[in-house]
Amino acid sequence: MTLPPLTLSLQFARFDGVAEHRAALPRHAVARWLRHALERPGELTVRIVDADEGRTLNRDYRHKDYATNVLTFDYAHEPVVVADLVLCAPVVAREAAEQGKPLRAHYAHLLVHGALHAQGWDHETSEADAEAMEAREIAILARLGFPNPYADRVT
Structure with a gap:
């Protein structure tokens, strides 16, 4: 498999x-x-930020006044x-702890997620799009040796 x-x-x-x-x-x-997701x-550019910077960016660009785990600003x-890709370290750490996942694994998932967004994938447009994006994330993470990040989700 040749990676880009x-x-x-x-x-x-x-x-x-x-x-x-x-x-x-x-x-x-x-x-x-990231290469596996592309x-x-x-x-x-991947930037790891604190809660203040994460909140400011989410508020200014998405009009949501809280820090979120990953923001993707795609230009082409x-x-x-x-x-x-901007990841908010305190949010990522909190989520990893709440989900009982290693910090590294949660970062890998969020970077793959953000890279898919950068290529036009979107999980907020429809249920079908969300399922397709999740399936793609699961497959990429499996190739990287990470477990399904959605396996413990209650449906």
Whole structure:
């Protein structure tokens, strides 16, 4: 399986506890996870932020006044996927703990999720689109050695 090329900028804001998040996100692993999620070459910036920055971005761009786990700002889908993925470290850590998942596994899932959004996948348009996107995430994560992130979800 040939994976598409990726130009990656991995950025960490300054916040308490950033070392734990840096440890969960070695550059080579982030690049591997994203390349598996990309269908074509990509130029992605991944930024790990604190709750204040995450909330500000979500409020200013989505008009939702809370910090969310991942925001995708997609600028181009073809011929190269160009996007910024912003992950809110405190939210990701809280969700991982609540779901009983390793922080690294939850980050892998959210990066794959964000990369799919960057390519035009959307889970908010219809139930069918949500199911298709989840199935794609599950397949990609399985190839990467991660369990189904939705396995424990109550339906």
